Amino acid sequence: MxxxxxxxxxxxxxTGYGNGFPDASKAKVKLLKDGKVGIYVGGTEVGQGAKTVLSQIGSETLKLPLDKIIFISEDTSLMPDSGTAAASRQTYNTGNAIKIACENFKNRLREAAREQLKLNGIHGLAVEKGKIFLEFFPQKRISLKELSKIYGDDNIEAEGEFIAQTIEMDPETGQGAPxxxxxxxxxxxxxxxxxxxxxxxxxxxxxxxxxxxxxxxxxxxxxxxxxxxxxxxxxxxxxxxxxxxxxxxxxxxxxxxxxxxxxxxxxxxxxxxxxxxxxxxxxxxxxxxxxxxxxxxxxxxxxxxxxxxxxxxxxxxxxxxxxxxxxxxxxxxxxx
Structure with missing residues (x-):
């Protein structure tokens, strides 16, 4: 029947290690030749799609096409530690580290652009589609490709770190925000x-x-x-x-x-x-x-x-x- x-x-x-355990991710971003950008993270790809999602986060933050992003995660001699591919933490933790690193990298690009464009400061400089330009006077611009030719590989870079906020549970009451x-x-x-x-x-x-x-x-x-x-x-x-x-x-x-x-x-x-x-x-x-x-x-x-x-x-x-x-x-x- x-x-x-x-x-x-x-x-x-x-998500994450939780219970007050140190849960940090780090990332590094560099300007490479031909105006491409390298994102370096020690976040392992085990089939969960980490490379794709983390590249997309970098691409969105930098307003740069995905084909201009070089994502490197395998060689531990080239990159900082981003923690384990466990606890469903890579998108949140390492994604945050990449976003922070990319924001810091954009400021480095603005400083380099200010110097080359002979500007008073970096305020008003936008970074989008591989260009750095004044929002109120777009004719004043320089490309990532041009900057890479001037400064060479690996000379414009930035790092980012994100530490997840967790609280150790009280062993007596079992209360907390793990x-x-x-x-x-x-x-x-x-x-x-x-x-x-x-x-x-x-x-x-x-x-x-x-x-x-x-x-x-x-x-x-x-x-x-x-x-x-x-x-x-x-x-x-x-x-x-x-x-x-x-x-x-x-x-x-x-x-x-x-x-x-x-x-x-x-x-x-x-x-x-x-x-x-x-x-x-x-x-x-x-x-x-x-x-x-x-x-x-x-x-x-x-x-x-x-x-x-x-x-x-x-x-x-x-x-x-x-x-x-x-x-x-x-x-x-x-x-x-």
């Missing part, structure tokens, strides 16, 4: 449970994620799809079968993970409510996109069959066992 159920899951997640900012999300799932075979089929899913501001909406949706797929595997498929310290499902022929055939088209909803302390309002969502999916699936299973599952993954064998145990409990209660 097949039974349908619906469930929702909600979560909030604090994280800032927080991100919020909600997931709704509709599924079908086969009470004969124990199979669970996800029929529909809706996922709403607060992002502050979506620097790159396609990457945001990619993260949301990826988080859903990971949670799907965690809840329904992936079982190490650890017994007395030994892993029995130690190969992919035994350790099952969801494939494209197991995924469905998730209805993603990007919620934008800009965060005032974030770069252009953007918050990190690397890890939180996985959190509400599992509870939504488990709640939907409960809605379908009236049995709470407390052990993961919900394999067909465990589901059938849970249904049978619930049936026996009900029968014993009737006898009493």
């Amino acid at each position: 097949k039974k349908r159920g619906r469930g929702i899951g909600l979560s909030f997640y604090g 994280y800032w900012p927080y991100t919020f999300n909600a997931c709704g799932v509709e599924l079908e449970v086969d009470t004969i075979t124990g199979l669970v089929e996800i029929e529909r899913a809706v996922f709403a994620q607060d992002v502050g501001r979506a620097i790159n909406p396609q990457l945001v949706e990619g993260q949301m799809d990826g988080g859903f797929a990971m949670a799907l595997g965690y809840v329904l498929f992936e079982d190490l079968k650890l017994e007395k310290g030994k892993i029995y499902n130690n190969k992919f022929s035994k350790y099952l993970i969801p494939t494209a055939m197991d995924m469905i088209q998730v209805e993603n909803i990007i919620v934008e409510e800009p965060e005032s302390t974030a770069p252009f309002g953007a918050k990190g969502i690397g890890e939180p996109v996985m959190i509400p999916v599992g509870p939504a699936i488990l709640n939907a299973i409960y809605d379908a069959i009236g049995v709470r599952i407390t052990e993961l993954p919900v394999t067909p064998e465990r589901l059938i066992k849970a249904i049978e145990e619930d049936r026996k409990r009900r029968y014993r209660w009737k006898e009493l």
Whole structure:
């Protein structure tokens, strides 16, 4: 017999290391040859799209086309530390460091332009589209390309640092502000449970994620799809079968993970409510996109069959066992 159920899951997640732990990111920006700009950060790209988003933040701050940005993050001899690619912190922390470094870099460009244009000061000088010019007299201008020829590589540069504000929780009361900012999300799932075979089929899913501001909406949706797929595997498929310290499902022929055939088209909803302390309002969502999916699936299973599952993954064998145990409990209660 097949039974349908619906469930929702909600979560909030604090980005960064939190709890008063030092959480700093640094960045360096340099003028390169041909008027291109190098952004140097020790922020690792692990497939989350950090290079793209951080380049976009630099591009927007400098009002410079993305193809004029050279993003360098692999060589630790060339760049300052931007912290780990963990805790969903790179967009917020390192994005802020890059924005600060770019603002400082713009002031360095203005100083160089003031000198070359023989101006009294830097006030009124705008930096946009690879040019530095007087806003009230645009004919007075000089390009980044010209400055790079005059000053050479690496001679106009600036740095930026951002330290996330967190407070250590009081060990006595458990009170405090361990994280800032927080991100919020909600997931709704509709599924079908086969009470004969124990199979669970996800029929529909809706996922709403607060992002502050979506620097790159396609990457945001990619993260949301990826988080859903990971949670799907965690809840329904992936079982190490650890017994007395030994892993029995130690190969992919035994350790099952969801494939494209197991995924469905998730209805993603990007919620934008800009965060005032974030770069252009953007918050990190690397890890939180996985959190509400599992509870939504488990709640939907409960809605379908009236049995709470407390052990993961919900394999067909465990589901059938849970249904049978619930049936026996009900029968014993009737006898009493």
